[in-house]
Amino acid sequence: xxxxxxxxxxxxxxxxxxxxxxxxxxxxxxxxxxxxxxxxxxxxxxxxxxxxxxxxxxxxxxxxxxxxxxxxxxxxxxxxxxxxxxxxxxxxxxxxxxxxxxxxxxxxxxxxxxxxxxxxxxxxxxxxxxxxxxxxxxxxxxxxxxxxxxxxxxxxxxxxxxxxxxxxxxxxxxxxxxxxxxxxxxxxxxxxxxxxxxxxxxxxxxxxxxxxxxxxxxxxxxxxxxxxxxxxxxxxxxxxxxxxxxxxxxxxxxxxxxxxxxxxxxxxxxxxxxxxxxxxxxxxxxxxxxxxxxxxxxxxxxxxxxxxxxxxxxxxxxxxxxxxxxxxxxxxxxxxxxxxxxxxxxxxxxxxxxxxxxxxxxxxxxxxxxxxxxxxxxxxxxxxxxxxxxxxxxxxxxxxxxxxxxxxxxxxxxxxxxxxxxxxxxxxxxxxxxxxxxxxxxxxxxxxxxxxxxxxxxxxxxxxxxxxxxxxxxxxxxxxxxxxxxxxxxxx
Numbered sequence: 160x161x162x163x164x165x166x167x168x169x170x171x172x173x174x175x176x177x178x179x180x181x182x183x184x185x186x187x188x189x190x191x192x193x194x195x196x197x198x199x200x201x202x203x204x205x206x207x208x209x210x211x212x213x214x215x216x217x218x219x220x221x222x223x224x225x226x227x228x229x230x231x232x233x234x235x236x237x238x239x240x241x242x243x244x245x246x247x248x249x250x251x252x253x254x255x256x257x258x259x260x261x262x263x264x265x266x267x268x269x270x271x272x273x274x275x276x277x278x279x280x281x282x283x284x285x286x287x288x289x290x291x292x293x294x295x296x297x298x299x300x301x302x303x304x305x306x307x308x309x310x311x312x313x314x315x316x317x318x319x320x321x322x323x324x325x326x327x328x329x330x331x332x333x334x335x336x337x338x339x340x341x342x343x344x345x346x347x348x349x350x351x352x353x354x355x356x357x358x359x360x361x362x363x364x365x366x367x368x369x370x371x372x373x374x375x376x377x378x379x380x381x382x383x384x385x386x387x388x389x390x391x392x393x394x395x396x397x398x399x400x401x402x403x404x405x406x407x408x409x410x411x412x413x414x415x416x417x418x419x420x421x422x423x424x425x426x427x428x429x430x431x432x433x434x435x436x437x438x439x440x441x442x443x444x445x446x447x448x449x450x451x452x453x454x455x456x457x458x459x460x461x462x463x464x465x466x467x468x469x470x471x472x473x474x475x476x477x478x479x480x481x482x483x484x485x486x487x488x489x490x491x492x493x494x495x496x497x498x499x500x501x502x503x504x505x506x507x508x509x510x511x512x513x514x515x516x517x518x519x520x521x522x523x524x525x526x527x528x529x530x531x532x533x534x535x536x537x538x539x540x541x542x543x544x545x546x547x548x549x550x551x552x553x554x555x556x557x558x559x560x561x562x563x564x565x566x567x568x569x570x571x572x573x574x575x576x577x578x579x580x581x582x583x584x585x586x587x588x589x590x591x592x593x594x595x596x597x598x599x600x601x602x603x604x605x606x607x608x609x610x611x612x613x614x615x616x617x618x619x620x621x622x623x624x625x626x627x628x629x630x631x632x633x634x635x636x637x638x639x640x641x642x643x644x645x646x647x648x649x650x651x
Contacts, residue, residue, distance in 0.1 A: 161190045163232060171201060171210045178213055194218035198229045200238040207238050234287050244287050247280055251297055255304045264446050265308045266439055269329065272304065277332045284338050291376065294335040305331060310450050312459045314468075316420070318413020319457050324436045326410045327426035327456055336405035339376035346370065347400040350387040362387050378403030418468070419457045422559035422602070426456070431605045434628045435635070442632055451639050455602055460487050460642060479645065488558040490645050491601045491638050497645045501556075504637035508599060508630060509540045509554045515626055516543045519617045521550070529579045529586070537579050540597075542587060543616070549589035550615055551576050556634060558601045565598040565606040572596030603635030 166181065168174040185192055194215045200223040201210045212219040223229055228237035235243040254276045258268050284294060305320060306313060322328025349361040365387065374384040385400060410427065414420045426432050435442050439449040454460040463485030467475035477485040479496035490497060513523040527542040541552040553572040557564055576594045584592040595612050599605070605627045613623045 161185055161192050165231075174199075174201075174213060178215055182215060192216070194220055197221070198223050198231075202238050232286075233282055242287050244289060245283055247284060247289065247293070248296055248300065251276070251280060251300055255300065259304070259308075264440075265310070266446060266449055268308045269305055269331075272301065273329075273331050277301070277334070280334065281332070281337065281341075284334055285341050288342075289338065291335055291339075294338055298333055298335050301331065301334075305329070309453060311453060311457075312461075312465075315454075315457055315459050316413050316416055318409050318416075318420075318423075319453065321406060321409035322413060323406055323410070325428055325430045325433055326406075327423060327429075327433050327436065328406075328410065328413075329436065329453075333405065333409070336377075336409075339373050340402050340405060343373050343377050343379075343402055344400055346373070346387070347385060378405070378408065413457075419459065421458055422561070422564070422600075423456065424562060425559045425564075425600065425604045426602075429605070431624065431627045432600070432603050432631045435603075435632050442628075444632075444636075448636060448639055451642065452603075452635055455487060455635075455639065455642070458487060461646075462486055462490065487642070488560065488601075491556075491641055492558050494645065496648075497641050500641040500644050504634070504641060505554060505556060507637060508556065508634060511626075511630055511633065512552065512554060512597060513541055513543075515613075515618065516541070516550075516552075516616050521545045521616060524587075527551075527583065529582055531579060531582075537576060539576050539583075539594075542583060544587050544589060547588075547590040549584055549587050549592040550612075551580060551583055551592065551594040552597050552612065554597045554599070556599050556601055556638075559604050565600060565604060566608060568598040569596030569606070569608050572598075599630060599634045601634065601638045603631045603638075605631040 161181070164181070166174065166177045168177055181192065184190070192215050195218070197215065197220045199213060199220050201208050203209060207225050208222045212222050214220065223238055225239055226237075228235040228240075228243050230236075235245065237243055255272070258271050258276070261268070261271075263271065280297065283289070284297075302317070302320060305311070306315060311319075317333075318328065320329050320331040321333050322330070324330050346361060346365055350358055350365075352358050352361075367387070370387055371381040371384050375381040379402065414424045414427070416423075435444050435449070435452070439446075444452070451460065459465055463475045463478060464472075467473075472484070475484050476482065477489060477494060480494050482489055482494065491501070509525065513525060516523045521543040522545065524542045524544070526538050526540065529537045529539075531537060539551045539553045541550075541554075543550040543552060553576060555568050555572060557568045559565070573594050573596055580592045580594050584590070593615065595615065597609055597612055599609075609627065609630075610623060613626065618626065
């Protein structure tokens with residue numbers, strides 16, 4: 160069948176001639192037109208369909224009336240309004256209700272909404288030129304649904320939802336920012352087409368004011384928008400238009416937040432530390448782990464400090480030790496109530512590193528005791544030996560507060576154990592000894608300095624990435640166990 164064809168003419172007679180050409184073409188090619196699925200209209204000086212219906216193969220074509228519209232390529236088209244702007248809110252709401260009723264896990268609901276439901280809206284919103292206010296309404300519905308499914312606080316920043324997975328976000332589509340970006344890129348490509356007629360139609364169809372408005376919506380300067388007018392013979396620039404990266408903007412807005420953005424910059428562009436975000440079940444995360452980890456990344460875990468935000472901080476003291484503020488960093492790094500849980504987290508990370516060292520041929524001694532000349536005791540977590548080489552490694556887990564938190568932690572460990580390095584070398588019979596720190600973020604940050612440790616151990620490049628993802632996820636999961644113990648265990 161010959162489908163999705165559009166015939167245009169300036170007169171009734173011209174349209175008849177076009178239909179005759181179409182019929183002749185179909186006869187020669189073996190194609191067939193279905194008149195019952197064809198529609199048309201004639202618009203002349205404000206009058207609609209002041210003519211007899213056209214025919215194809217002796218069958219009349221339906222003429223679209225003034226108040227009617229027909230579906231063509233996924234959009235509704237009518238004689239007066241052209242492409243009809245749809246109301247997408249009821250459709251999206253119906254999909255959200257259906258997804259909510261389906262027997263799915265929270266992460267699966269988010270996946271279905273973002274990967275299957277929203278793309279169906281993008282086409283209509285794009286080609287029907289849905290206005291920004293309507294798109295903002297749709298985005299609000301999406302945010303509400305996602306936060307409800309994932310049990311996120313209503314105050315959770317948009318950056319968590321809209322940032323890319325590699326930037327510690329969920330990668331949710333934001334229609335208000337995506338649709339204008341798609342439109343601007345398409346209009347610019349059409350205006351730079353190799354076909355002169357395409358360029359002329361684009362310039363005639365899109366007014367300069369409309370182009371400047373769309374350019375401003377994608378973050379461009381309206382007074383410095385790219386020129387659309389391209390004359391005949393003018394050299395065509397086929398390069399793609401570079402517009403503002405809206406996802407990067409959402410991430411930067413998140414990082415600028417004083418509380419929810421604290422330490423979030425550490426995870427920007429880090430595929431290793433964010434490896435659990437795309438598919439949590441694939442890496443062994445339960446739904447409760449995933450939900451709690453999202454709250455921890457944005458500092459919206461329900462601690463006393465979080466529940467007291469915007470109010471008097473008198474009720475934000477730690478419920479276990481009466482420290483001034485009950486924060487995630489306090490619980491994961493200082494609170495004596497869960498000290499045992501923190502020690503277990505530390506030992507488990509040490510064991511992972513020791514096992515990896517032994518896997519590549521090193522002898523790993525745990526908690527190596529060294530008596531200093533002053534009578535003090537230094538106990539590095541691991542002393543790894545192979546031949547005449549020795550590596551002194553000490554693990555530390557710190558809450559990611561600032562960009563240099565983990566680097567400073569590594570330097571502290573080196574400064575602490577470097578004075579006894581020669582003494583350790585003589586004790587294990589090594590000629591060459593190196594002291595290195597092995598810091599890990601409490602929220603799962605894998606610092607690049609740890610790659611040097613794995614390189615010294617002789618771990619291959621491929622295995623390095625696998626091991627880094629493992630340690631990152633384990634550190635995060637162990638921290639979640641500490642938070643759960645803090646909240647759930649009865650006071651002694």
